[in-house]
Amino acid sequence: LAAEMAQLGDIYCNDAFSAAHRAHASTEALARLLPACAGRLMQAELTALESALGQPERPVTAVVGGAKVSTKLELLGNLVGKVDNLVIGGGMANTFLAARSIDVGKS
Known part of the structure; x- marks a missing residue:
């Protein structure tokens, strides 16, 4: 193609x-x-x-969303050392919620 x-x-x-x-x-x-x-x-x-x-002004918060955590692991690993707060949303958040035994339904 x-x-x-x-x-x-x-x-x-x-x-x-x-x-x-x-x-x-x-x-x-x-x-x-x-x-x-x-x-x-x-x-x-x-x-x-x-x-x-x-060289950002502090504090720095990064908001990352998406469906699959597996495609963003490298990005998250890089961000965690550069930001003061990391907010994970979208379908990706369900992976972290499930890891903490929080029911995410069919997601």
Whole structure:
């Protein structure tokens, strides 16, 4: 699929920060087949992230959500040493609640 998509363009510009970590045909594979760069929106996200985590004003609270904790373990491990408070929400919170024997129903 990525090879077919690559035939439609000359350069791959990723401007989707929220999907940049996914190994999909339309992101990771396409970036390997074409000359690739980050777009201006991606640059703005990375600049904001560096500002928030590089030398932030304290206290710093990070809010992380999502469905699967397994895909964010590395991120959580990095954040825990850089923030004063870490708030976990979304479906990911259910993993932590269940570990504390709190009933999360069918989630």
